[in-house]
Amino acid sequence: MTDFLQLFFSGLATGAIYALAALGFTLxxxxxxxxxxxxxxxxxxxxxxxxxxxxxxxxxxAAFLAACLVAMFLLGWVFKRGVVDPLFKYGMMPIxxxxxxxxxxxxxxxxxxxxxxxxxxxxxxxxxxxxxAGVTVTLSDIGTLALAxxxxxxxxxxxxxxxxxxxxxxxxxxxxxxxxLGINVPRMIFYTFAINAVLAVSAALLVAPTxxxxxxxxxxxxxxxxFAAIIGGFNxxxxxxxxxxxxxxSENLAAAYISPSYKDAVALVIFMVVILFKxxxxxxxxxxxxx
Amino acid sequence: xxxxxxxxxxxxxxxLVAPQLLKNYGxxxxxxxxxxxxxxxxxxxxxxxxxxxxxxxxxFFGIGAYTVAILTxxxxxxxxxxxxxxxxxxxxxxxxxxxxLRVQTIYLAFATLGFNTAIWLVMRNEEWxxxxxxxxxxxxxxxxxxxxxNGNLAYYYFTLAVALAMAALLWGLLRSPWGKAFTALRDNxxxxxxxxxxxxxxxxxxxxIGAAYAGIAGGLFASLVQFIEPGPFAVGASxxxxxxxxxxGPGYFFGPVLGAAVGVLLPEWLRFAQAWYLFVFxxxxxxxxxxxxxxxxxxxxxxxxxxxxxxxxxxxxQAALAATRSAGAGT
Numbered sequence: 001m002t003d004f005l006q007l008f009f010s011g012l013a014t015g016a017i018y019a020l021a022a023l024g025f026t027l028x029x030x031x032x033x034x035x036x037x038x039x040x041x042x043x044x045x046x047x048x049x050x051x052x053x054x055x056x057x058x059x060x061x062a063a064f065l066a067a068c069l070v071a072m073f074l075l076g077w078v079f080k081r082g083v084v085d086p087l088f089k090y091g092m093m094p095i096x097x098x099x100x101x102x103x104x105x106x107x108x109x110x111x112x113x114x115x116x117x118x119x120x121x122x123x124x125x126x127x128x129x130x131x132x133a134g135v136t137v138t139l140s141d142i143g144t145l146a147l148a149x150x151x152x153x154x155x156x157x158x159x160x161x162x163x164x165x166x167x168x169x170x171x172x173x174x175x176x177x178x179x180x181l182g183i184n185v186p187r188m189i190f191y192t193f194a195i196n197a198v199l200a201v202s203a204a205l206l207v208a209p210t211x212x213x214x215x216x217x218x219x220x221x222x223x224x225x226x227f228a229a230i231i232g233g234f235n236x237x238x239x240x241x242x243x244x245x246x247x248x249x250s251e252n253l254a255a256a257y258i259s260p261s262y263k264d265a266v267a268l269v270i271f272m273v274v275i276l277f278k279x280x281x282x283x284x285x286x287x288x289x290x291x
Numbered sequence: 292x293x294x295x296x297x298x299x300x301x302x303x304x305x306x307l308v309a310p311q312l313l314k315n316y317g318x319x320x321x322x323x324x325x326x327x328x329x330x331x332x333x334x335x336x337x338x339x340x341x342x343x344x345x346x347x348x349x350x351f352f353g354i355g356a357y358t359v360a361i362l363t364x365x366x367x368x369x370x371x372x373x374x375x376x377x378x379x380x381x382x383x384x385x386x387x388x389x390x391x392l393r394v395q396t397i398y399l400a401f402a403t404l405g406f407n408t409a410i411w412l413v414m415r416n417e418e419w420x421x422x423x424x425x426x427x428x429x430x431x432x433x434x435x436x437x438x439x440x441n442g443n444l445a446y447y448y449f450t451l452a453v454a455l456a457m458a459a460l461l462w463g464l465l466r467s468p469w470g471k472a473f474t475a476l477r478d479n480x481x482x483x484x485x486x487x488x489x490x491x492x493x494x495x496x497x498x499x500i501g502a503a504y505a506g507i508a509g510g511l512f513a514s515l516v517q518f519i520e521p522g523p524f525a526v527g528a529s530x531x532x533x534x535x536x537x538x539x540g541p542g543y544f545f546g547p548v549l550g551a552a553v554g555v556l557l558p559e560w561l562r563f564a565q566a567w568y569l570f571v572f573x574x575x576x577x578x579x580x581x582x583x584x585x586x587x588x589x590x591x592x593x594x595x596x597x598x599x600x601x602x603x604x605x606x607x608x609q610a611a612l613a614a615t616r617s618a619g620a621g622t
Contacts, residue, residue: 035397083577083581086581087580087581087584090580090584092396092397093344093396094580094584095580096397096400097533097534097537097576097580098576098577098580098581100530100533100534100576101534101572101573101574101575101576101577101579101580102573102576102577103573104569104570104572104573104576105569105570105571105572105573105574105576105577106573107569107573108566108567108568108569108570108573109570109573111566112564112566112567112570113570116566219526219527223404223408223526226401227401227405230398230401259416261412261415261416262412262416264408264412265408265409265412267405268405268406268408268409271401271402271405272390272402272405275390275393275394275398275401275402276390276393279393279394279398
């Protein structure tokens with residue numbers, strides 16, 4: 001039982017990181033119909049930016065904030081203006097293909113231009129163990145889970161409570177009526193891209209200490225985030241949190257109780273079951289076919 | 292004769308002559324290219340003509356390769372192994388088609404991507420069957436009517452013959468009512484359904500036939516490289532195949548020829564700069580989507596459309612001029 005709880009808890013911590021990436025993914029989808037295949041690379045690149053800032057002598061927190069600014073510019077503004085805006089009129093698949101191209105370019109740009117090795121990343125939390133009711137947990141797991149939850153919940157609070165956030169949701173639900181109501185649609189969409197960039201940097205800050213920063217780290221992370229987003233419900237931002245936690249926990253449990261070599265198939269199996277029986281995801285709304 | 296027929300003829304001639312001028316490695320590369328043409332021809336049917344989203348094509352490629360490898364290792368003839376590879380892929384393709392009946396576009400893309408991961412995990416983990424990460428080596432090349440296809444040149448011509456046969460088959464299929472049904476499925480599934488096209492069977496068929504092409508390509512691949520391991524059949528390879536189709540031009544018959552050249556020949560040739568090549572390739576894909584979302588082969592169509600619209604507007608201007616003149620002459 002203690003084993004189970006231990007696995008469950010560390011699964012939650014991993015799942016919370018998936019949830020961060022998945023949340024950005026669903027936000028982009030809702031606001032602009034963008035399926036970002038480079039979401040994993042959007043986490044990979046900031047890890048290297050932060051490493052660069054830290055090795056330039058900045059403390060980790062300052063490096064994080066600086067990386068947020070760089071990411072908001074590169075992964076927010078440049079990505080929106082350079083890739084999404086010109087492709088928006090063609091529909092969904094050209095954006096998918098372009099972001100696939102972007103992910104290949106980012107991955108290999110880092111590999112060729114910086115390094116093909118895995119780089120250690122400064123730990124956010126000191127290594128400490130706690131025993132709670134017989135279950136050993138690390139401070140890093142607790143901190144990761146707490147920080148990710150705070151980020152996800154505050155993003156949601158921002159969307160639900162503030163005027164800007166509600167305007168963003170209005171844009172996501174119906175772009176035309178939003179612009180009739182006087183909402184600055186392009187700006188709201190840019191905010192979404194900026195939030196996605198910040199969520200990606202945060203995910204990088206949490207994932208890189210354990211899994212190291214490497215040019216191809218985005219590949220599995222991105223896929224897990226997609227699966228998590230779809231499992232939870234693609235058009236619902238609470239779904240991303242639920243999906244991320246489900247994937248993280250069940251992966252961890254399956255690795256221990258079923259087979260570690262089939263760990264990566266767990267997210268896939270849940271995903272398949274969900275899309276076959278409830279294609280809109282656990283918390284999502286149904287979308288009708290259009291002629 | 293049409294211009295495209297000429298180009299196809301010249302291409303064929305070049306493919307017949309080129310290996311005579313090349314060294315062993317060049318011939319090997321051309322064979323590699325042909326194999327990817329066969330595989331992406333199938334994907335072009337699924338993606339370009341029938342409009343399904345498949346990011347799992349490398350899984351079929353792998354199933355075909357492992358089928359031929361395992362069967363020839365067990366002493367069964369390559370000539371039984373290759374049809375078996377196609378048949379197994381056809382059946383698995385039908386099965387993979389079922390999610391496509393429930394979900395479309397991006398959901399389908401992820402479902403097929405996930406399927407690819409699952410197949411890859413089986414290849415890597417089930418050592419009793421696939422040799423795991425050690426793979427299967429010393430896969431024998433076949434001989435045909437007493438002629439050994441062991442040499443690279445002989446194997447090249449054999450692959451070329453198979454590729455031509457598969458292309459002819461696809462050409463015929465696309466010209467048949469089936470082909471029309473596939474494009475109807477792509478252009479507007481609901482309208483196609485209301486016109487009596489059985490979209491259920493055609494969706495499944497588009498996956499199954501595409502998969503069978505990949506199976507044959509995989510079988511040829513196994514006996515070309517003579518050593519297979521799970522690496523070339525991972526999700527990345529599927530994504531690359533999808534990009535080959537998109538870059539060449541989905542729904543263009545010769546798209547895969549061009550796409551596979553960009554995806555297979557060019558990177559091998561520029562091997563010394565591999566990561567930078569992929570970096571440039573990725574950027575090029577982004578730019579291509581922005582400027583030519585229908586792929587490289589849409590350039591002639593686009594030029595033609597532009598010329599026609601220019602001619603039409605010139606004709607309109609002339610007609611307007613003539614009209615004002617005759618009006619002027621009237622007064």
